[in-house]
Structures are given as structure tokens and as C-alpha cells.
Amino acid sequence: MRRPASLRLVVLGVLVPVAILAALGGWMHHPAVVAAGLCVAVLVGLALSKSLLDALDDAVRTARQLATGQFEARMHGSRVAEWGLLSGALHDIGAASDQRDAQLNAALEDAASQRDLFYSIINASNDGLLLYDNDRRLLAANRRCADLLGFSMQDLLNRDTHDLMQALEERCVEPETYHVRLASHFAVPDQPHEDHLLLRAPRRRVLRRHSSPIVNGRGVQGRVFTYTDVTAETDVDRLKSEFVSMASHELRTPLTSVHGALQLALSGSGRLLDPEDRELLEISQANTERLVRLVNDLLDLSKIESGRMPFVVAPVSVAALVEDAARGMQGLASTRGTRITCTVAEGLPDLVGDRDHLMRVVANLLSNAVKYSPPGSVVAITAAMTPEGVEIAVEDEGPGIAPDQFDRLFLPFSRVGAHERQTTGGTGLGLAISRAIIEQHGGRIRVEPRDPTGCRFAFLLAQPDEPTPSLEFREDVA
């Protein structure tokens, strides 16, 4: 490329002055002048061509240096004004590129330090963290996660996501439900979801798995999973439950015999007792009955929570369930002077569950509503379809419950309304048992305030496409 260009310049640089001077010499008719003119013309032409070639070389070298990132490269300058302009333009390009390069480097350094900060934060977490994009590709993980799931960091970050899930599935206690349960996390992309992951390898672990959407101005970008090791808490819970179950068993036998003996004493020769002794015996009998109820409720709660309560699963008609429960509570309602109303929406699908246990929940909500309602008030039971499933609700016009107590209400023996419990003979376990039953059915139970007074207890049971794993299991047991 360079040769023909330089040749053309030399030819042009020499020929043009020669032609001009030859024309001048010819015009003056003097051979010596023509010869001198020719010599001068050749010398001037050569000098001019060399200067042009040098400047062109300089420009090409500078441009090449700029192209390879040497932004400090400059042309050496030329006396020809146009080359000076070209030199200036190349200089400006170099300076602008230099500045842009500096900005790019600063941005890259910034991004690298942000990435380091991000990794140092997630690695400092005591919970395992996994970040997925919307296509379920793994974007990031921390060391704690690798440790909890039993993989190396290398494995976690470089292995194919499908492979990784396959390996995790094999480490689960119930591998057959692994994929269904994982899919539930991604089912509603903009909602959080929580469940437990039971691992048998590389060691037995119970992990609480919580996932939430990663959201920015452009919407949901993926999902972050946190894994918390709750093995110790679960073991303590299990031990507590075993202890309660064992103690209740041990208490039940002597209590039953005390209760029987008191009944016998009051029914037979008890009629001959003087009124004060008889009253004492009656108080003992009432308290023994309360103790028997308490022990039975404790046993039931520990069985339901630990999954040892056999559930007989079958289709359950909502209308029959609600109406039977209301009918069964009529006696208590009329002694209390309250009225029960019953509204069931048309065409509700059957529930899938254990009828007796669901009846126990409805009866407990109704009896609470009746017990805590003033005479003359109305207790309403309704069943309706919602986007999330069938909802059965019990509303009353009683004193209601302070909203700050709502969370504690479903815990066993929560002190909410402890004074009422004395008078109503409750054990303080009814709502805890109700929640355990509904959760075993894959549903949710909640309480909310009612305007102007009273409260509304409602439970929701979805119609699962996939059978609820816990219910399926109980059916086998039954």
C-alpha cells in the first residue's frame, strides 16, 4: 500500500515543478536557464515529496499507536498546514480516547469492588444463599450454602443447574416430592415462599428454605433462596413433643381412674354425703374432667404436629360440614342466648381431607364464638369460593381480640384471654390444634378484627392439583 502512494507522490512532486520550469525555460529560449531550472525543480520536488512522505508515515504510525490503545501517541508535527491539522485531529482523538479509557477503567474497578463487596457480604452470612435468574440459572452462591448443601463452591458455581438439582434430590429424605416442592417456589414469581428441606446426606439436616423475588425498576429479575439450618431447633421440638406425649400418656391412666372413682362416689353412696363434702367432690370431678380434656388435647396436638395422627382422607361436602357443625352447636348457643346463622355459597367443590378433623376445627371456632359472644348476638358461619380456594369463616359480635395478640393466638397456652378461659373451661389448645390440622391439610388459618366489634376466624383450603404430600402419607397409615 505504501509503495505506490510514495511513488506517486515522488513522481507528482518532481514532475509538476519540472513541467512548470521547463515551460518557463522554453518560453525564455535559454538552454542554460532550462537546465538550471530543471535541476532546481528536481531538488525542490524531491525535498517536497520526502517531507510529505515523512508526514504521512508519521500520521500512519500515530493512528496505529492510537488503535492499539497508546493514547499518548502524537505526530511529530509538520510545517505543512494541513498536516498540522491532521496532527491536531489525531491528537484530539488520542486525548478523547485516553479520557474514555480512564473512565472505563474507573467503572470496571468500581464494578469489581462492588462485586467483591457483594461476595464478602453474602459470604459473611450465616445462612446459605442462592441467586437464580428468571430462567432458573444459578447466578451466585455463598460458601455457607455450599457447606449446608454439601457441595464444593466449585461444584455449586460451575456445575449445570439441572445436574445440581438432580444431585440435591438424591440427598433429600423425600426425593419424590423434591421437584414439586421446588416448583412451588417459582410458581408465583413476585411472592415469597417457604418450606423445609430435609437432607439425609452428606449428613442429616433440616433446612428452612425461604425464597423471595429479586425486584428492580424493570420488574422481577430472579429469585433469592436462603437456607437456615434449623436441625437443632427441630430436634428440640421433637424431644419436647416426645416428652409431652409421654407425660400425657402417663398422666392419662391415673387421671381416668380418679375420674371414674369420683363419678362412682358421687353417683352411688355419694347421695348420702353431707352437702359440703358433696360439693368438694363435685369440684374435684369438674377439675378432673378438665385435666382429662387437657391431657387428651396435649396428646392430640403432639400427634398432629409430629405427623403421627392418622388422617382418613376423602371428599368432604362443605355444606354438610358447615351445617352439621352449626346444628351441633345449637344447644350451647341457646343456653348462651346467641343465634347461629349459616350461609354456604352455591356449587362449592368438595374439600379433600379428614372429615372428623375438619369438623373439629369448625366446631372449635364456633364454640369459641358462642362462648365469647354476649347474649342476643349473632354468630355467622359462611363458606365461599375465593381465588385461592374454599374459605370457611366464623364471625361473632363478641369483645374481639387485640390485633397485637393475633400472632400469639394460635400458640398453645397463649395467655390471650386467660381470664375468660377460667370461666369457659377451655384448655387453651383449641386454636393450636385447629392450626395444626389445617396446616396438615395444606391450608391456612387466620383471624381478623370485625367492624364494629367481634372477630372473624377463617381457614382456607386450596384444591391442590397435586395431592398434599402429608395427607397422602396419612392415608397410607390409615
Ligand code: ADP
Ligand atoms: P380455649 O380452649 O381457651 O378456648 P382456644 O385456643 O380455642 O382455647 O382459644 C384461645 C384463646 O383465644 C381463648 O382463651 C380466648 O381468650 C381467645 N379467643 C378464641 N376465640 C375467640 C373469640 N371468638 N372471641 C374472643 N376471644 C377468643
